[in-house]
Amino acid sequence: MGTTVPNDKTGEILLIDTHAHLDDPKFDEDRAELIDRAFSEAGLKSIITVGCWKAVSGFGSVMSIAESNKDIYAALGVHPHDAAETVGFTGRDPFELMREIALSNKKLVGIGETGLDYHYMHSPKNIQRELFIRHIALARELNLPLIVHSREANEETMDILEAEGVHNGVLHCFSGDMEMAKRALDLGLYISISGVVTFKKAEEMHEVVSHVPIERMLVETDSPYLAPVPKRGKRNEPSFVRYTAAMVAELKGLSEQDVARITTLNAENLFGIGPNYNGKESEKKAKIAYKIRNSLYLNITNRCSNHCTFCAKFRSYTVKGHFLRLSEEPTADELMDAIGADPASRFDEIVFCGYGEPLIRIDIVKEVGEKLKEMGCSIRIDTDGLANLYHGRNVLPELHFVDTISVSLNAPDSDAYLSIIKSPYKENAYPAILFFLREAKKHIAKVVASAVSVPGIDMEATRVVAEDELGVPFRVREYNEVG
Ligand code: SF4
Secondary structure (H helix, E strand, C coil), rough: CCCCCCCHHHCCCCEEEECCCCCCCCCCCHHHHHHHHHHHHCCCEEEEEEEECCCCCCCHHHHHHHHHCCCCCEEECCCCHHHHHHHHCCCHHHHHHHHHHHCCCEEEEEEEEEEEEECCCCCCCHHHHHHHHHHHHHHHHCCCEEEEEECCCHHHHHHHHHHCCCCCCCCCCCCCCCCHHHHHHHHCCCEEHHHHHHCCCCHHHHHHHHHHCHHEEEEEEEEECCCCCCCCCCCCCCCHHHHHHHHHHHHHCCCCHHHHHHHHHHHHHCCCCCCCCCCCCCCCCCCCCEEEECCECCCCCCCCCEECCCCCCCCCCCCCCCCCCCCCCCCCCHHHHHCCHHHHCCCCCCCCCCCCCCHHHHHHHHHHHHHHHCCCCCCCECCCCCCCHCCCCCCCCHCCCEEEEEECCCCHHHHHHHEEEEECCCHHHHHHHHHHHHHHHHCCCCCEEEEEECCCCCCHHHHHHHHHHHHCCCCEEECCCCC
8 A cells, every 4th residue: 555645845736634633632742743744744735623522621722723723624513422511511502602613713614523423322312313413503504514423323323414404514434334325425425534444354444435436535534543554553643644545545546646636625625625615616727638547638628419417517527626617628739738748658548538528529639639649648538429420420430549439338228328318319329329339349449338327227238238239348437436
């Protein structure tokens, strides 16, 4: 497992530890040093320090720790363990206190951790539930994300989140199964991955990380607890979040830089702490060349004839942390500039993809693609397979410079196809894709049929069409997974 997530000296995008307890007494002796270590050595961009109320000390030093450094933010809540301490408490109500701080201090960016913990049962269940619901109401009132803790109470935690309609928040230190993850994703919640993912025996967690879209994932330490491998058993600290990110990268087949860029953007969106948070997409400049793993993707158009029910661009134009909504379509020269010098040695492949159908601009694909081929690059096109209908001719012979073409087959027959892809070509669309795939085999070395695993579509039957009828390899893309 690598640990090469870059630090700020490289100018690369940095990680955010979305859940640390910097006020914990275990940090009393060297708090300033470990914070310095996190930012200057380990490559962290921000830390969210989570303060848990206690009857004796309220929220203690959490807000002053957040205010001591511009890159530290705070969340406040009453941990389910301490819920019973609020009963009969005669001091300042912790919810009033949270409201007052939130309204006066922008460093407070989340409510929680709150939720249910039936492991130690430090507080009775009914009191935990009551406080959980009060946190939900407060987070909604303040328009702040909810940080949810759940231990041995996953079913009930999800029932409450669903009943209360919680859409803005994160399941911190996620320890549930895929079923719980799906319920959380359906609500629109994020899933935060802790150092537990680095433990060899955490097989269920590995499965969850493999299947949950990285666009909905955060990373955290929950320090000083739960140190990841290779620091397991030691005191945890924010710097160690890099080990968790490295393991997520390995499980997702992404680079560590991909994981840093995407999870950081996710955290900034959720907590509203960066320049890119929700509602500001219109102010951003789209990337025309963007890197995922060691491939360089070219975003040459946002146009496409289809309207796919699963297309993520209808929710957000950000793919794997790259913003792709073009204000103008790039020229060939602009693309070559964005690609830069000697691409063959810098990238495994160049992919015409983006949020649109690249072959709508077939002239640009040919001009840029042929130049890149001469430079020794491997070229891939991801396409909807409808270019022949769009251009009114068989375009495949023109694509001789392409090494790989991945064609969205998406369904085993025309009716199923049209149920998820609103195509202007109607019943002509699916036969045209079958023809396109057959034709592609004559001109392009590697032809792949792909499908997005949309619920209700028979993937096995689609595989049979691809492999048995068309004789091309088949690749399923996870629903909600882009890039
Ligand atoms: S063809 Fe691609 S870009 Fe167009 S709607 Fe479908 S998934 Fe989205």
